[in-house]
Amino acid sequence: MELHRQQCQKCNSYNMRNLLVRVPSKPQAVFVRCAECNEFVARYKLSDYYHHGKGAESYMRSHGSGAADSGRRILKEFSKVVGDAEKEFAEVMEQFKKEGKAE
Amino acid sequence: MNGMPKYLNRILALVVVIVFYFCGVFEVFSGWGMSKPVQVSFVILLIGATLWITEAIPLFVTSLLILFLGKTWLLGVLREGGVKISETVFLGPFFSNIILLFLGGFVISSALHRYKIDEDLARRIITKTGNSIPMMIAGIMGITAFLSMWLSNTATAAMMLALCIPIINSLPADDRYRKAILLSIPFSANIGGMGTPIGTPPNAIAIQYMQKAGIAPSFLKWMILGVPSVIGMLVIMWFVIMFFFRGTSKGIVQEFKPLKTVYSRRAKLVIAISLVTVALWITEPIHKLSSGTVALIPVLLFFGVGFLKINDLRALSWDVLLIMGGGLCLGEIISAGGLSNWLVARLPVDQGSFFMLAVVLGVVSCFMSTLMSNTATANLIMPIVMGMGLSQVSPVLVGVAFSCSLAMSLPISTPPNALAFSTGEISVKDMLRPGLIGTIIGIVLTFTAGWWWWKIIGLY
Ligand SMILES: [Zn+2]
Numbered sequence: 264m265e266l267h268r269q270q271c272q273k274c275n276s277y278n279m280r281n282l283l284v285r286v287p288s289k290p291q292a293v294f295v296r297c298a299e300c301n302e303f304v305a306r307y308k309l310s311d312y313y314h315h316g317k318g319a320e321s322y323m324r325s326h327g328s329g330a331a332d333s334g335r336r337i338l339k340e341f342s343k344v345v346g347d348a349e350k351e352f353a354e355v356m357e358q359f360k361k362e363g364k365a366e
Numbered sequence: 367m368n369g370m371p372k373y374l375n376r377i378l379a380l381v382v383v384i385v386f387y388f389c390g391v392f393e394v395f396s397g398w399g400m401s402k403p404v405q406v407s408f409v410i411l412l413i414g415a416t417l418w419i420t421e422a423i424p425l426f427v428t429s430l431l432i433l434f435l436g437k438t439w440l441l442g443v444l445r446e447g448g449v450k451i452s453e454t455v456f457l458g459p460f461f462s463n464i465i466l467l468f469l470g471g472f473v474i475s476s477a478l479h480r481y482k483i484d485e486d487l488a489r490r491i492i493t494k495t496g497n498s499i500p501m502m503i504a505g506i507m508g509i510t511a512f513l514s515m516w517l518s519n520t521a522t523a524a525m526m527l528a529l530c531i532p533i534i535n536s537l538p539a540d541d542r543y544r545k546a547i548l549l550s551i552p553f554s555a556n557i558g559g560m561g562t563p564i565g566t567p568p569n570a571i572a573i574q575y576m577q578k579a580g581i582a583p584s585f586l587k588w589m590i591l592g593v594p595s596v597i598g599m600l601v602i603m604w605f606v607i608m609f610f611f612r613g614t615s616k617g618i619v620q621e622f623k624p625l626k627t628v629y630s631r632r633a634k635l636v637i638a639i640s641l642v643t644v645a646l647w648i649t650e651p652i653h654k655l656s657s658g659t660v661a662l663i664p665v666l667l668f669f670g671v672g673f674l675k676i677n678d679l680r681a682l683s684w685d686v687l688l689i690m691g692g693g694l695c696l697g698e699i700i701s702a703g704g705l706s707n708w709l710v711a712r713l714p715v716d717q718g719s720f721f722m723l724a725v726v727l728g729v730v731s732c733f734m735s736t737l738m739s740n741t742a743t744a745n746l747i748m749p750i751v752m753g754m755g756l757s758q759v760s761p762v763l764v765g766v767a768f769s770c771s772l773a774m775s776l777p778i779s780t781p782p783n784a785l786a787f788s789t790g791e792i793s794v795k796d797m798l799r800p801g802l803i804g805t806i807i808g809i810v811l812t813f814t815a816g817w818w819w820w821k822i823i824g825l826y
Contacts, residue, residue: 317531318788318789318790319527319531319785319788319789319790320527320528320531320532320789322788323524323525323527323528323531323785323788324524324528326520326521326524326528326785327476327479327521327524327681328472328475328476328478328479328480328517328518328521328681329518329520329521329681329682329683330472330475330518330519330520330521330683330686331518331520331683331686331781332425332567332685332686332689332739332740332741332742332781333421333425333738333739333778333781334739334776334777334778334779334780334781334783334784335421335738335778335784336421336424336425337520337781337784337785337788338777338778338784338787338788341784341785341788
């Protein structure tokens with residue numbers, strides 16, 4: 264696993280703002296802006312967005328127009344999305360500490 | 367929970383499947399007067415039932431396994447016995463008119479979703495009704511049911527829930543309207559499925575079997591028998607939800623606006639193509655194009671013009687189409703193997719009492735689809751209905767299809783229920799009480815008022 268912390272190319276700040284953009288008929292995108300000097304830092308497109316604080320809502324937004332057939336499978340899938348996201352985040356934080364990138 | 371019990375269930379299902387398989391190989395059912403092909407088709411039915419009920423493997427894999435067993439095992443046994451049969455009999459159900467019809471529905475759903483037309487429509491309704499929460503719930507139920515008549519129940523419920531969760535969060539934490547709004551969405555998505563042939567797979571499967579019996583209702587005729595049930599059940603569920611979860615808030619606080627006031631030219635074209643398709647479905651008796659043929663029009667146009675891309679094609683719910691195909695393939699296996707004739711000869715069905723039989727099958731289907739997939743339930747029950755040699759098969763099949771849609775008391779009953787439950791806002795009991803009352807009222811109405819109405823419009 265490689266870990267990068269986004270850093271402003273202009274003022275070297277680690278302090279970033281994420282702006283989530285949803286446009287109909289386009290994949291969601293995030294624009295990253297430096298919180299110190301307002302420089303545009305990065306843009307990326309989302310395929311599997313999950314907002315932990317919003318839980319089910321973001322899961323449902325990413326569900327799209329698909330049909331499904333099993334209530335059992337949906338419940339399993341959702342708890343897997345939440346569980347995986349939490350586990351991966353814990354792993355990332357672990358690595359973060361190990362590499363001494365924590366503030 | 368650790369994975370151990372799940373793992374055990376899978377092993378158990380596998381063992382049962384293997385035991386059934388060897389029962390067929392060693393012809394243990396010979397004592398019941400079953401010939402070899404009858405036994406093989408019986409065993410394939412048992413294996414399909416075991417796997418669809420337990421979900422030990424994904425539902426669509428079971429469908430493909432049924433095809434595999436049909437193509438290898440039953441076909442071999444039949445040919446050994448000198449029966450001339452082509453394997454296209456088992457392959458055909460996977461790309462029939464009914465599957466095309468659903469494919470068209472999925473493509474329309476994908477286009478409307480991509481251009482956020484479904485969401486925009488829902489926003490407009492909520493904005494218009496947002497001043498009073500009971501009115502807003504009625505609006506949410508109406509638009510959810512309307513959309514799920516044309517789009518998949520799951521996609522509709524997912525979109526509506528994502529839209530309504532912010533509204534729910536804007537209400538005080540102890541306001542019972544939170545639960546009311548949340549429950550109104552899956553219930554009306556399930557109910558809306560009854561309204562059209564493409565509303566939910568059990569309807570289409572019923573139509574396919576009716577076609578085999580030479581009495582398929584047109585798209586419009588299904589709507590005439592389905593839409594009154596949708597409207598009736600929506601009104602009843604509104605009262606049930608209000609009875610259990612009447613809250614205190616007057617209206618929604620936050621501002622709620624349509625996505626846009628002016629549609630892009632593309633979005634307008636998407637709406638136009640969808641409306642034309644629906645119009646052609648409804649006017650089938652005039653132009654005689656089958657609904658499956660009409661369903662190709664949006665597929666050709668949306669992908670041909672580039673409104674939808676290859677990724678959208680890949681994202682269609684092919685698994686659902688395979689599950690339906692497998693069920694219809696099982697039906698072919700049961701009739702080709704002679705299991706239906708064997709059933710007809712042995713079931714003491716009194717031709718006058720098909721009403722009682724319809725009620726029993728409806729209740730059984732409802733019970734099964736409360737605990738498992740609606741499509742899998744229809745896949746298992748409907749071919750058996752066909753094997754009963756009834757004088758009137760249509761009302762029985764429609765009864766089974768409706769009973770599947772009306773089963774909505776548990777989080778696992780339907781995908782919309784599961785989605786609503788995933789929000790963590792409602793308990794099993796919150797869903798069970800109104801859901802069970804709705805199910806019971808729905809079943810009673812289906813086999814009283816519904817039965818009477820179907821007779822009037824000439825279903826039987
Ligand atoms: Zn900066």
